[in-house]
Amino acid sequence: MARVTGPSMSPTVRHGDRLLVRRVDDAGTVRPGDVVLARFPSRPDLLVVKRVRRAVPGGHWVEGDNPLVTDDSRVFGTAVVVGRVVARISPRPGRLPPAR
Numbered sequence: 001m002a003r004v005t006g007p008s009m010s011p012t013v014r015h016g017d018r019l020l021v022r023r024v025d026d027a028g029t030v031r032p033g034d035v036v037l038a039r040f041p042s043r044p045d046l047l048v049v050k051r052v053r054r055a056v057p058g059g060h061w062v063e064g065d066n067p068l069v070t071d072d073s074r075v076f077g078t079a080v081v082v083g084r085v086v087a088r089i090s091p092r093p094g095r096l097p098p099a100r
Contacts, residue, residue: 001089002037002049008064008071009035009049018090019049021083030060030081035096037083038062040076048072049085 004017012035013019021037024030034052038060050062050072059078064071073079087095 002047002083002085004049006069006071008066008069009051010066012051012065012096013049013085013088016091017088020086020089022086023083024081027055027059027081030055030084035085036060036062036081037085038079038081040073040079042076046071046076047082048079050079052081 002019002021004013004015004019006015030036030052032052032054036050036052038048038050040046048071050064053061053063056078059080061073062079063073085096
């Protein structure tokens with residue numbers, strides 16, 4: 001499970017949402033459009049929820065759904081995906097909408 005903090009993935013997920021995350025052992029199973037839990041090698045202390053845009057050498061290019069917040073690959077570069085978000089648990093249970 002992961003808890004969302006901040007507005008970077010709004011409106012898909014919002015601050016305070018709890019997400020069910022499935023660990024990813026093979027990054028090849030992650031596809032563009034997936035919402036994931038990831039780390040940036042340049043900021044290993046930062047664990048983020050973002051949407052995969054594309055695979056790149058060394059990992060994935062990830063971006064938030066809120067274009068006004070840029071704490072994603074546009075600033076930190078390539079991300080390493082550690083899990084794929086399966087569902088929102090609370091406070092609004094359900095599947096996440098696909099990429100726009």
